[in-house]
Amino acid sequence: MKDNIMKNYGRLDITLEKGIGSKVFDTEGKEYIDFVSGIAVNCLGHSHPAILKAINEQSEKLIHISNLYWNEPQLKLAKKLVDNSDHKEAFFCNSGTEAVETALKIARKFGKNKKGKNKNEILYMENSFHGRSLGALAVTGQKKYQTPFMPLMEGVNSVKFNDIDDLKSKINGNTCGVIIEPIQGEGGIEKVDKEFLKKLRVLCNEYNALLIFDEVQCGIGRLGKLFAYESLEVIPDVICMAKGLGGGFPIGAVLTNKKASVLKKGDHGCTFGGNPLASQVSLAVLKELIDGRVIKKVKDKENYIVGKLKKLKDKYEVIKEIKGEGLLLGIKLNDKPQKLLNKTLDNGLLLVGAGKNVIRIVPPLNVKKEDIDKGLDILEKSIKVIY
Ligand SMILES: *Cc1c(COP(=O)(O)O)cnc(C)c1O
Numbered sequence: 001m002k003d004n005i006m007k008n009y010g011r012l013d014i015t016l017e018k019g020i021g022s023k024v025f026d027t028e029g030k031e032y033i034d035f036v037s038g039i040a041v042n043c044l045g046h047s048h049p050a051i052l053k054a055i056n057e058q059s060e061k062l063i064h065i066s067n068l069y070w071n072e073p074q075l076k077l078a079k080k081l082v083d084n085s086d087h088k089e090a091f092f093c094n095s096g097t098e099a100v101e102t103a104l105k106i107a108r109k110f111g112k113n114k115k116g117k118n119k120n121e122i123l124y125m126e127n128s129f130h131g132r133s134l135g136a137l138a139v140t141g142q143k144k145y146q147t148p149f150m151p152l153m154e155g156v157n158s159v160k161f162n163d164i165d166d167l168k169s170k171i172n173g174n175t176c177g178v179i180i181e182p183i184q185g186e187g188g189i190e191k192v193d194k195e196f197l198k199k200l201r202v203l204c205n206e207y208n209a210l211l212i213f214d215e216v217q218c219g220i221g222r223l224g225k226l227f228a229y230e231s232l233e234v235i236p237d238v239i240c241m242a243k244g245l246g247g248g249f250p251i252g253a254v255l256t257n258k259k260a261s262v263l264k265k266g267d268h269g270c271t272f273g274g275n276p277l278a279s280q281v282s283l284a285v286l287k288e289l290i291d292g293r294v295i296k297k298v299k300d301k302e303n304y305i306v307g308k309l310k311k312l313k314d315k316y317e318v319i320k321e322i323k324g325e326g327l328l329l330g331i332k333l334n335d336k337p338q339k340l341l342n343k344t345l346d347n348g349l350l351l352v353g354a355g356k357n358v359i360r361i362v363p364p365l366n367v368k369k370e371d372i373d374k375g376l377d378i379l380e381k382s383i384k385v386i387y
Pocket residue numbers: 094095096097098100129130131132181185186214215216217218242243
């Protein structure tokens with residue numbers, strides 16, 4: 001049966017069947033502590049009652065109607081996002097890639113509105129990750145993803161991450177937008193430099209370009225605030241979200257301020273976007289994260305985990321650095337991570353790599369202390385055997 005699936009993923013050879021909280025179980029009944037969360041998606045863990053309730057109740061009413069009509073869950077979800085941000089309007093889609101595509105189109109339209117100019121260039125950062133579609137790939141600064149699919153979309157240029165001089169030499173009157181991840185997730189948990197970001201905001205204003213934050217991985221509570229930008233003292237014009245937004249149910253979104261409110265009737269669309277079921281689930285997730293005070297406790301969990309990881313770093317030479325923020329953490333090794341990832345899997349802990357030699361720690365945001373302890377014990381046990 002596995003032959004019937006395209007070969008574009010390097011999967012680990014286990015089949016997962018069910019999960020509860022921060023634990024999942026494979027078809028043989030073996031338990032794993034889940035520090036992957038479906039790649040920073042299951043922010044409330046598995047089988048969370050609020051998510052199950054939203055799916056059950058909404059699916060009995062309406063699942064899908066298209067955007068030819070209004071639906072209340074979509075309106076409520078947009079209001080929740082707007083009420084909790086500095087932004088004004090939301091667009092809904094189904095994934096991070098679609099959110100990024102939408103943001104790129106918003107930047108192009110914004111540029112087109114400035115008459116008499118060739119304002120269509122989008123800047124992106126080296127080592128970034130924004131998705132796999134041809135548009136998102138064009139602004140993903142990693143050759144290994146881009147090269148097999150050349151030629152990509154034109155009118156883009158890359159900037160060295162955190163390099164103000166390089167940014168100054170690339171941004172100009174033809175720039176319509178700049179896209180950046182506040183923490184590069186897939187690229188290896190690389191944090192943006194706050195001074196670089198402040199300067200980027202100033203330059204975007206100076207050259208009248210939209211500043212786009214791709215918060216698909218670092219947003220929705222991961223850094224200890226609902227939006228990543230809230231911990232960075234810089235407000236973007238456009239925010240891309242997905243992953244944690246539906247707690248496991250597929251949904252993506254773009255939030256814009258007044259300046260970036262440029263899409264007119266017919267400019268863009270998404271058949272499934274903002275369907276009642278996805279919207280109602282996302283609304284339940286946000287209520288739990290915000291009103292249920294899950295996000296409030298993220299910093300405490302970060303401190304607890306980082307404290308323990310630092311002790312491991314002192315003990316084992318293979319650990320070079322503890323990276324990241326909130327519950328988007330990374331362990332930089334002086335080795336390729338695959339050996340350790342295989343060993344932790346054997347021992348009952350799910351982890352995923354990032355960049356060349358980083359292991360990501362992205363547990364559910366409501367992960368319990370006992371599961372943190374159990375997971376980190378398995379990690380240490382695995383390091384001990386190999387190194
Ligand atoms: C995962 C990710 C994407 C792509 O999201 P999909 O839902 O896989 O399309 C885009 N940007 C960032 C920062 C991501 O981490």
